[in-house]
Amino acid sequence: MEKIFQKLSLTSATLVFVLLIGIFLTLYSAAKPAIDEFGFDFITNPDWNKEVVLENLDDEAIIDEDDVAIADEDDAEIADEDDVILDEDEMLLDDEDETATKTIYGGLVPIVGTLLTTLIALAFALPIAMGIAVFLAEIAPKNISYVVGIAIELLAAIPSIIFGMWGLYYFAPIISDLFGGYQVSLLTAGLVLGVMILPFMAAITRDSMNTTPAVLKESAYALGATKFEVIKDIIFPYSKVGIIGSIILALGRALGETMAVAFLIGSVFVLPQKITDPTISIPVAMANNFGEASGLGESALFYLALILFIISFAVISLAKFYFLKKAK
Amino acid sequence: MSVMKIKKFSFTYAGVDHPSLKSITLPIEKNKITALIGPSGCGKSTLLRSMNRIHDLYPGNKYDGKIELLNEETGKFENILEIKKENEFIKLRQKVGMIFQKPTPFPMSIFDNVAYGLRIAGIKNKTELKDRVETALKGSALWKEVHDRLDKSAMGLSGGQQQRLCIARAVAVKPEVLLFDEPTSALDPISTGAIEELIVELKNDVSIAIVTHNMQQASRISDYTAFMYLGDLIEYDKTENIFLNPKEKQTEDYITGRFG
Ligand SMILES: Nc1ncnc2c1ncn2[C@@H]1O[C@H](COP(=O)(O)OP(=O)(O)O)[C@@H](O)[C@H]1O
Ligand SMILES: [Mg+2]
Numbered sequence: 001m002e003k004i005f006q007k008l009s010l011t012s013a014t015l016v017f018v019l020l021i022g023i024f025l026t027l028y029s030a031a032k033p034a035i036d037e038f039g040f041d042f043i044t045n046p047d048w049n050k051e052v053v054l055e056n057l058d059d060e061a062i063i064d065e066d067d068v069a070i071a072d073e074d075d076a077e078i079a080d081e082d083d084v085i086l087d088e089d090e091m092l093l094d095d096e097d098e099t100a101t102k103t104i105y106g107g108l109v110p111i112v113g114t115l116l117t118t119l120i121a122l123a124f125a126l127p128i129a130m131g132i133a134v135f136l137a138e139i140a141p142k143n144i145s146y147v148v149g150i151a152i153e154l155l156a157a158i159p160s161i162i163f164g165m166w167g168l169y170y171f172a173p174i175i176s177d178l179f180g181g182y183q184v185s186l187l188t189a190g191l192v193l194g195v196m197i198l199p200f201m202a203a204i205t206r207d208s209m210n211t212t213p214a215v216l217k218e219s220a221y222a223l224g225a226t227k228f229e230v231i232k233d234i235i236f237p238y239s240k241v242g243i244i245g246s247i248i249l250a251l252g253r254a255l256g257e258t259m260a261v262a263f264l265i266g267s268v269f270v271l272p273q274k275i276t277d278p279t280i281s282i283p284v285a286m287a288n289n290f291g292e293a294s295g296l297g298e299s300a301l302f303y304l305a306l307i308l309f310i311i312s313f314a315v316i317s318l319a320k321f322y323f324l325k326k327a328k
Numbered sequence: 329m330s331v332m333k334i335k336k337f338s339f340t341y342a343g344v345d346h347p348s349l350k351s352i353t354l355p356i357e358k359n360k361i362t363a364l365i366g367p368s369g370c371g372k373s374t375l376l377r378s379m380n381r382i383h384d385l386y387p388g389n390k391y392d393g394k395i396e397l398l399n400e401e402t403g404k405f406e407n408i409l410e411i412k413k414e415n416e417f418i419k420l421r422q423k424v425g426m427i428f429q430k431p432t433p434f435p436m437s438i439f440d441n442v443a444y445g446l447r448i449a450g451i452k453n454k455t456e457l458k459d460r461v462e463t464a465l466k467g468s469a470l471w472k473e474v475h476d477r478l479d480k481s482a483m484g485l486s487g488g489q490q491q492r493l494c495i496a497r498a499v500a501v502k503p504e505v506l507l508f509d510e511p512t513s514a515l516d517p518i519s520t521g522a523i524e525e526l527i528v529e530l531k532n533d534v535s536i537a538i539v540t541h542n543m544q545q546a547s548r549i550s551d552y553t554a555f556m557y558l559g560d561l562i563e564y565d566k567t568e569n570i571f572l573n574p575k576e577k578q579t580e581d582y583i584t585g586r587f588g
Contacts, residue, residue, distance in 0.1 A: 141387070233436075237434075237436065
């Protein structure tokens with residue numbers, strides 16, 4: 001009997017690894033064409049789905065000069081529009097001039113979008129979640145703490161699409177009133193993401209604070225510590241492990257969140273100049289573009305997925321490593 | 329001479345309809361060791377925890393009577409049950425320290441543990457901190473064992489060492505009274521011996537009240553003994569009288585092991 005259990009648990013443990021490696025390999029093989037085509041430049045290239053003239057770069061330069069006299073680098077936007085016009089021209093010209101074009105894909109915009117929304121979410125949620133946890137664990141009377149605790153757990157259970165809609169209709173206008181800029185933006189997406197990860201960060205942190213032994217707190221009070229000192233010097237260090245755990249979980253959720261962000265980030269492949277600019281994140285890019293993607297475009301989406309996989313993996317390993325080192 | 333006078337003190341826990349302590353009157357003598365003995369649940373810890381008002385961390389408990397503490401500066405006794413403000417609680421607890429049943433090292437280094445009470449009392453001077461930590465550790469017979477690893481986590485010490493660390497931590501703030509709640513019940517006999525020796529030495533500097541369910545311990549180290557039963561103080565006397573010549577039948581039954 002014992003042997004069966006041992007084998008069973010060993011198999012399931014191996015299964016987890018096989019699954020992990022399997023997912024990685026599938027992603028990798030699907031991303032392979034894009035990786036071969038774009039290499040690591042993919043990460044730094046801000047252009048997604050852009051037609052460029054393949055050869056005869058001189059030709060392009062000539063056309064540029066012909067059609068647009070002042071295609072300055074400063075007027076990037078104008079240049080872009082011109083490019084589009086140019087592209088149409090090229091298509092018309094294609095047969096005659098035999099100018100070959102290709103579509104290039106770069107992942108910089110969604111990568112930046114993902115990292116920044118996550119960062120904003122965390123920066124917003126962490127202090128508030130800690131405050132709520134301290135309030136629930138140490139300050140509020142038992143009955144209030146109980147009721148608020150249940151409310152927070154309910155909040156954590158709300159599906160993300162509801163957060164997305166709420167964010168779009170009620171939160172986004174407020175944000176743009178307060179900070180200017182667009183309603184859908186990096187900031188709006190990040191803040192709503194923050195609201196989403198806040199409840200379970202608070203709940204997990206509260207739970208680990210509650211595991212601080214009463215005698216440990218009493219020992220500090222018995223030395224003349226104030227409540228604030230007990231929270232800062234005893235409860236926080238004691239529940240460090242749980243707090244870091246909650247941050248890791250929150251990071252994981254924020255990095256991969258699709259639905260809410262899809263409503264709020266604007267979904268445009270434009271590198272944001274300000275925090276109030278719309279942009280796109282990796283999961284949203286994938287969700288929005290898989291339908292019509294094929295060939296290299298599809299492979300590029302897999303490349304993005306692979307990058308998200310690696311980012312999540314790296315962030316979580318880093319946090320774990322840090323926490324393991326600290327805990328020793 | 330007394331350092332504390334407990335007068336007709338009654339205590340009722342929140343949500344409980346009967347008192348756990350009933351009109352206790354008891355002195356704590358200066359630079360002596362007073363042992364509180366009695367069967368489990370008789371109220372020893374409840375009484376001890378009233379003496380630094382650590383009970384007040386939890387709402388709803390009811391006090392009655394007086395617990396007076398000698399103010400060393402004025403020579404007058406002040407009723408600690410009248411304390412309401414946080415800074416007065418802090419002062420009280422700096423004067424009346426407490427050591428618990430299980431060692432309670434904080435999740436920080438050995439040095440920081442002992443320095444904790446000093447730092448929150450506002451002492452920032454590094455040399456003063458170092459001196460007082462060293463003195464406290466020497467006074468708690470721990471210096472030799474830890475002087476070369478003061479920056480290591482206190483969690484790595486043995487149970488007995490951790491308990492001596494907690495004593496050093498309490499001693500460092502120079503209290504007038506130290507309350508021990510069964511400080512050796514989680515320790516092996518050798519560590520227990522070391523702690524007992526330490527407590528006896530400490531009475532040169534502080535007055536001590538110790539809860540113990542180990543009667544040999546009470547007879548070995550204490551000068552006065554109070555026997556409690558079901559929330560009442562049955563008998564209080566010099567330790568030798570309690571153990572050799574008790575006046576009350578219940579005391580005699582308890583110390584001869586006929587109940588408890
Ligand atoms: N927090 C509490 N709430 C309610 N009753 C308590 C609490 N702590 C102790 N008691 C009760 O008070 C009485 C005395 O307990 P205690 O002082 O811990 O006894 P001792 O230390 O002598 O073993 C017991 O009947 C116990 O059940
Ligand atoms: Mg007790």
